[in-house]
Amino acid sequence: MELTSILTLFGSFAVLLILSVPISYSIAISTLLTICVSLLFESALMVVTQKMASGLDNFALLAIPFFILSGNIMNRGGIAIRLIELAKVLGARLPGSLFHCNVLANMMFGSISGSAVASSAAMGGIMAPLQKKEGYQPELSAAVNIASCPTGLLIPPSNTLIVYSLVSGGTSIFALFLAGYLPGILMGLGVMLVAGFIATRRKYPKSEKATCKQVLVKTIDAIPSLLLIVIVIGGIIAGIFTATEGSAIAVVYTLILSVFIYKELKLSELPRVILESAVTTAIVLLLIGASSGMSWAMANADVPYLIQDAFTYISDNPIIVLLTINIILLVVGTFMDMTPAVLIFTPIFLPIAVEMGLDPVHFGIMMTFNLCIGICTPPVGSALFVGCSVAKVGIDKVIKTMIPFFFVLFATLMLVTFIPNISLILPKLFLNY
Template sequence: MTILVLFGSFALLMMLGIPIAFAIGVSSTLTFLLFMSPDQSFSIVAQQMASGLDSFTLIAIPFFILAGNIMNRGGIALRLIDLAKVLAGRLPGSLAHVNIISNMLFGALSGSAVASAAAVGGVMSPIQKREGYDPAFSTAVNVASCPTGLLIPPSTTLIVYSLITGGTSIAALFVAGYIPGILMGLSLMMVAGIIAKRRGYPVSPRSTWSEIKTAIVRAILPLGLIVIVIGGIISGAFTATEASAVAVAYSLFLALVWYREIKVTDLPRIFIESAVTTSIVLFLIGCSIAMSRAMAFGDIPITISDYMIGLSDNPIIILLSITAVLLLIGTFMDMTPALLIFTPILLPVVNSLGIDPVHFGIIMTVNLCVGICTPPVGSALFVGSSISGVSIMQVMKPILPFYLVLIGIVLLVTFAPQISLFLPQLILGY
């Protein structure tokens, strides 16, 4: 009955078009009403929302969001695109590779797949069109590659996962994301290169040493943010929360003082946009924590865990089932709420299989990365299509090969834990 009320009411509210945060809050309240009076139910939901947000770690989220918005406005994307051009200029379909590499770099700095799809796609789409690239293919490349930055740190997604699991090392999660993120980008480049060669897309002229030097110099300072943030966290110089404040200060210095791409008068709008985004994310987190409490109150995670474990004694079958569930969820739900709702449900299952929590964090992120590129709710798909002016129906055919590659990466990361754990063990002794 608890499962029926919680997930049934949640599904019904979503079908009615209720915003997901409100759907989560209302369904959680209805679940508590099964066990206690209305006054107690409303009180415990409010308490859980407030206490769940009372976390020092969560301060990192608004800071990283602000840093990403500053970079998005500060001309950082153009400098990274110039660097990507000299790195991929001689490959078949070079502009497609430039798009992928730029998304990897900018997505890592901004921490947002949607921001990356908008910033990089907005610059690359007109250039690719002038060079004779099919706009639908260009859009597919942009949409499929923009989530790579969610794996390459700093990543707010991994910060949220750390909070849900009760303190999984953020440093280990950050370092664990590098190889899967880079592997995803390289795999997409391989597919893009094969398609580009078959279609005869042009290869960019060889860059001169002067152009290479200029591109590297222009990109050094933006890329320095990753070195400072990740290096500081790994060395113990500061925590992930303190690193987020450093990221804001550094991005402000670049955009406001060094490059002068934004003015002081632009800051209020950037701050307001960041505050709105932060409020949406934190309200969603608060409601999801209340739902997690409702699930725990009704023993839902244990019930589902016992059911999944009872399906088979084979860990491979259980992991494939989890992968299928996450891929399905990702097509209907955005990344953050999916992470908040289903991590508490699936974590007991993977704990029973002896799967490391850092490895599982990467598994969940990689799975849900695929979801934001797929209809009907894929935010990156909608943004990428709107930026290029190509309809979603036109994008679906050229993006199918990239979906196959992304699913292949999901399976590889799931069943080869050393892809995620090698660097944490090597660098952090995890």
């Protein structure tokens, strides 16, 4: 029965994906078919709906729609251009200064908005014409933008880390948020290193050195935007409010900033922004509900235990096991979006990692970093498609250009995987984790 259930689950899921059925429906249908192996259709349907509903019955999930809404408000409210102006003066004298500006802006805007796709669209849309004017190769500009936009999924606040906290059985969101800072910064620095090396070889221009007055003016102009990170993360760490309450505060703060201080978002535009946020939220929550049902179906078919036994059979060396998990997640990330991948594979791999002595916070950052690479790769890489679209270049040209960036991202992933303190030093320092 177990073998039949496993074949039904993964076989039907693969077939539905090949047929281009939306991933939420693919997950839900394959789960229903699997449960039908052991139960009548009516009973199976009831189990699936119950598991989907119970998977969404969690207070922490309220943070996701609020962070999505605050990100959309920021995207329309003039925050992106101010962060780019600040990044320009910070990276002015580096070789290929506009590349470094792009990376720094992605790190700042991505961390505030919590969305790699929004960051790729906003920063790429503004930076691509400037870089083209300065003689930068369009496909290289797109590659830098795409490779650096996922930094915001590690630097908090991050919806992916909230989902991981939920599915991992309550891993501290505070600890996960703090743990994401250094890996996210390392990812950005890795991209800057490659971009700087290429820019030096191609003799791309440096920007004019910014005066102290220019640095001061651009910093002051960007401070209200950057304060959001201080308010939300500082409040969570200090215990003033929870991550969910912090997400609501983020909405209020970005609304005041965009409408009344920067005055670039009109109140008449709010209904459209809220509607777009509601659609995005519905997509994410449908994925979470469907994946909760699939997780139950996998547990019912003893999939996690079978995979654990398989890993034990392959090797009991932690290095080999972690490399194997990373390779599997890298492959999964090329075919599956981050949210369903976290929901489906966390219950499978986390027990193996914990049994080897890995901290759940460290594993969560490792897994998120891994899947960040996936959204930059075909055939399902959302950041890749958006980045190519705003830069108006072909995916085939960008993929060739991105090869050195993939190497440095993988190297950084290995550092995060095998040096736990990169992730854990801040939680230990601020939370006595």
